[in-house]
Amino acid sequence: MHWDDLRIFLAVARDGSISGAAKRMNIQHSTVSRRIRLLETQLGTRLIERKKSGYELTPAGDELRMAAGKMELEVLEVEGALGGQEDRVAGELRVSAINNMASSVLMPIFAGFSEAYPDIRLHVQVSNKYVSLAERHADIAIRLTNTPLDTLVGTRLTSVASAVYGERRYLGGLRASGAQPLWIGVECCAFHQSWTHAACPDHRHSFFVDDTLLTLAALKQGLGLAYLPCFMGDSASELERFRQPDPVHDLGLWLLYHPDLKRTKRIRVFREHMVAAVRDQSALFEGRLPQPSGSAF
Template identity: 65%
Template sequence: MNWDDLRLFLAVAREGSISGGARKLGVQHSTVSRRMQTLETKLGVRLIERKKSGYELTPAGESLKIAACRMEHEVLEVDGFLGGRDNRLIGELRVSAISSMASGILMPMFAKFSRNNPDVDLHVLVSNKNISLVERDADVAIRLTNTPSDALIGTQLATVSSTIYASHRYLDQLRSEGGKPKWLGVSCCAFHQSWTKKSAAGQRHNFFVDDALLTTAALKQHMGLAYLPCFIGDSEPELARYCAPDPQMNLGLWLLFHPDLKRTARVLAFRDHMIHEVKLQTALLTGKRPEQLHT
């Protein structure tokens, strides 16, 4: 049995649809659909069924998923054992980071690493979800969290502060007219969701965003208040702080990778590079810049 076919099947099984599996693998929907049909023909059984709620694995599909996961584990162990001994600054390096950081503050750091290490093929992957380092969806993940996984090797690069932001115009209007501030509905991450729920005190939202960059754009349209990391909010001249950052809302910026890669030269070089570069941005990340605060 072709391992590539099983890898494709696992992607579909984990994502719950052919389109989801295609996105995960970076291939065409038609390619995944055709190869799934070919695999089912080879095995002589149906592996997935389409229901009203989406795709579901058949009993045969569930059995194959268990077997394929075992095979994947063995393949990754061999890959990690061999790759973990690579002491050359050459090869592919896949780095996952959340969109608001990857496209802004981190991109100059990524570009500098790439220029300094031209033999490393750097792939920057953007995801606001926790992508699996165990399944090797990426080699390195840069994440905002206060609870990094014990199963991974982690280095805290910095502390990131957040606070409430709005446009200057909205804050002026709020001061002159009074009344309760209007909050954006946000779902970019669990942190912003819970902070907003607590601060908005049950207020009904009629405008929702699911990304920090979208939140920034909405605030610039005078849509109300929302939480943002200080490195984003303080960099926008159209926005101002509604209050000072609360240390209870500080998050750790972590660089994480799988233990199998602890001796891989390109991973270690990237880690050391990021430690140095992020340290230069400490003031921006912690919000320690002079600002006119609005209360």
């Protein structure tokens, strides 16, 4: 058996689909299928079965998954031990980041890193959910949290402030009429959902969104008020703060990675690049940019 074949098998086992594994590993769907069939031929047994809901592991496949997972941890330890001895910074680096950040404020930072280290093949993966770094879903995760997992190590890059925003003309109408504001029903994350429930105790919403980028788009249409991270709200010329940031809503922006990778040079240089770049834009993340004065309700 080849380790590359086992890596492909683990990707299928974790994702539950051939296409998902192919996307994660950046290889062709046909290549994944062929390597799985070859592995089954070498072992003389079926490893996965296709069901209506996707692919499921056979008992033999489940045993191989556990064995291959142990091998993967060993490989991870070797990479960490030897990675710091590299003379040339090169190799694959997979970074999982939040969608609204990866597509906006973080993209110029990623681009700057890629330009500075052209021999590192940077893969940016968008995920707002839990990503297992131990199972190599990614090498680094950039997350908003005040309680990072104690099984990971990392760096708190900055604090991310949030405020309540509305479209400028919509807020002007509210101020002129004195009417009660409408709140957009936000279901993108537990943070914004709980803050919205507290700000709008009757929970009466006529419009709902489940993604922060959708919240931004809805606000621009004048559909009501909503919480947004200040790096998004302050960058949108159509929007204005309805309420100023409250420190109780601050979240830590963390760069997290597995302890066994902390000595790997490409992890180290990426961390150093992110720390410096985010520090230069700390006012944007922390909501400290100058704001025009306006009345709040």
